[in-house]
Amino acid sequence: GENVEQHPSTLSVQEGDSAVIKCTYSDSASNYFPWYKQELGKGPQLIIDIRSNVGEKKDQRIAVTLNKTAKHFSLHITETQPEDSAVYFCAASKNTNAGKSTFGDGTTLTVKP
């Protein structure tokens, strides 16, 4: 089955700096890659996603890049703010699995004011 590895497990940045979180996946058939943000006591919230026919997608301060050949994808957050502090999860899924996703183990991002 699919295996998703996520790095780093913890990341601390100064407010205003950029943060990058990287994930690799094992199944070349995976074609949908969402990122979720999870705050304490809440369920994960979808923040951005990318399909395998696209190399990059941007939404304001958040961007995701995908390298299908190398089977890795990354989340980029620019101009970080304290409210970006949370646990971020990457995931991978295949259309044929009706959206069942395999998640990474998460990155705890801390943005210091």
Added chain:
Amino acid sequence: DTGVSQDPRHKITKRGQNVTFRCDPISEHNRLYWYRQTLGQGPEFLTYFQNEAQLEKSRLLSDRFSAERPKGSFSTLEIQRTEQGDSAMYLCASRSLQGSEGYTFGSGTRLTVV
């Protein structure tokens, strides 16, 4: 409809007892998923429904676990004869067949087995 609702938020039970959790998805979402999340880990897939049909179950879902979605709306997840290893956050998510493939998660039910 403000999102996916899960009840209860917290459950403490003694080992060997049965527990049942409920999930109310977004009304127009026909797919409903159950995931389990332990501390420091990402969510792990348990099972999913399309309308009332349970289409896939993970091998994580032992015989003590059962899930239902009788009318294609809310779903229940029951754990029988709970064990300490069942302690986790149980997350429900839903999504529509159209539009974004991303999930809308509920806030989860945190189960503690003592």
